[in-house]
Amino acid sequence: MTKSTQVMAQLGESSATPPLQWTLLPVLFGVILLAFAAIFTRLAEAELSVSATVFNRYFLATIALGFWQLVAIRLHTEPTPSPEIDAIDKSLFLLSSILGTLAVSLWAIFP
Numbered sequence: 001m002t003k004s005t006q007v008m009a010q011l012g013e014s015s016a017t018p019p020l021q022w023t024l025l026p027v028l029f030g031v032i033l034l035a036f037a038a039i040f041t042r043l044a045e046a047e048l049s050v051s052a053t054v055f056n057r058y059f060l061a062t063i064a065l066g067f068w069q070l071v072a073i074r075l076h077t078e079p080t081p082s083p084e085i086d087a088i089d090k091s092l093f094l095l096s097s098i099l100g101t102l103a104v105s106l107w108a109i110f111p
Contacts, residue, residue, distance in 0.1 A: 041108055050108045057104065 044053045 038107070045108065050105075054101075054105050054108050058101075 041053060041057075044056070048056065
């Protein structure tokens with residue numbers, strides 16, 4: 001290790017940290033997509049039922065996240081230790097999933 005790498009490691013910084021503009025770009029893209037979500041939901045309801053609209057949103061998200069996971073697995077060849085997930089984390093994930101699904105469903109049902 002070089003001296004600068006050792007200093008960065010002691011400070012908790014990584015040499016592989018991307019610049020700020022590259023980390024903010026996905027956040028900005030997500031905010032733009034969320035801003036248009038209500039418009040696209042209303043447009044979809046013109047031709048589909050409420051339950052079909054909600055199902056299609058989750059179905060497309062499952063396909064996109066599955067593809068993302070496949071690409072991530074292909075890119076990372078070295079094994080990384082998986083973090084421990086305890087019961088509290090699982091229950092919080094389940095609660096957020098239920099509340100998120102409820103929010104999308106109510107958003108689609110009530111205009």
